[in-house]
Amino acid sequence: MTYQGVLSKMETEFAKPIQYYLVFKDDFINMNQMLNKTIRIQFVKYECLNCGLDKKIYRQGFCKSCFFDIPQAADWIMNPELSKAHLDIEDRDLAYEKQVQLQPHIVYLANSSSVKVGVTRKAQVPTRWIDQGAHEAIEIVEVPNRYLAGITEVALKEHVADKTNWRTMLKNEIKDENLVAWRDKLKTFIPEEAKSYFIEFNEETEMEFPVLKYPVKPKSLNIEKVQDYTGVLKGIKGQYLIFEDDTVFNVRGNEGMYVSITLV
Structure with missing residues (x-):
């Protein structure tokens, strides 16, 4: 076939x-x-x-x-902190940018090769974690737009990784981490504008791969x-x-x- x-x-x-x-x-x-x-x-x-x-x-x-032309490939896709739709400022297509950027976003911790911080739209949980090969993940912050998620990620990646080592992830050379403890430890580094959106009580989500x-x-x-x-x-x-x-x-x-x- x-x-x-x-x-x-x-x-x-x-x-x-x-x-x-x-x-x-x-x-x-x-x-x-x-x-x-x-x-x-x-x-x-x-x-x-x-x-x-x-x-x-x-x-x-x-x-x-x-x-280099379409909004789906603009810089704010890979760098959420560059989002400007909340300021009514257009990058490539303001209508599209408002649709994507002005919706709930999650800042999360995922453990795929080691603990890393990331950003995704709320509607993409847990899809984003699966796509990264994370065997466990937890939400840290839920904010109303992509910009706030982006600046939170930038602040947190000073203290935790923001990339996955694909070889380590695929070889399954991973160790279980206490993501609740990591979440609580990183709380103090969340930017002032996003502090009120911190998720206080939640548990890890676990993924099992075929x-x-x-x-x-x-x-x-x-x-x-x-x-x-x-x-x-x-x-x-x-x-x-x-x-x-x-x-x-x-x-x-x-x-x-x-x-x-x-x-x-």
Whole structure:
């Protein structure tokens, strides 16, 4: 059986274990059902997630011209502290920016390779944690806009990491942390404007990933360069497919690649 389509990040369902779906325009694959099966991935062409053209992907699934033009790829996406919609100031498209920025946001702690701080829209909990491969996470602050979340993250990353070590996460070289204790310890560093939004009483959320075998020395698959890869799927964690030969494929990192996936 062969599926074809442009890659975008896998959709997930919070269950035990997490359920993963690779969604194409006219079809979808429950990737959990592919575990222990041999899969062939072939690069076919590019397809920008915005304009749909066969143009080389620059970043985040977009071609270069779209990346520097559309609001979905503006700097405030990666750096929430740059958000200005709350001031009625436009970056690329004020209507879009108000829609996304002026809604409840969560500042959280997640443990994927070590404890890290992050920001997401409230509607994206726990999806964001799953996408990062976090086995446990906790909310610290719930604020009414993206800017307040951004400045809180900036303040807290002076005291805790803000990046995930993808190799450590995939090898499952992790230790359980007391995230409630971390939350309480970091409370004092929350900026004055966000202090009243601190979440005093909540528990950790735990995630269980569908992995049969973790890689010992994970090596990243560049499907654009290799063009054609076949392997036995042994696990899914974060947005990575993990194969028996220690090859790992970052689906989100390959957004905009139009591929053919065959069950061999």
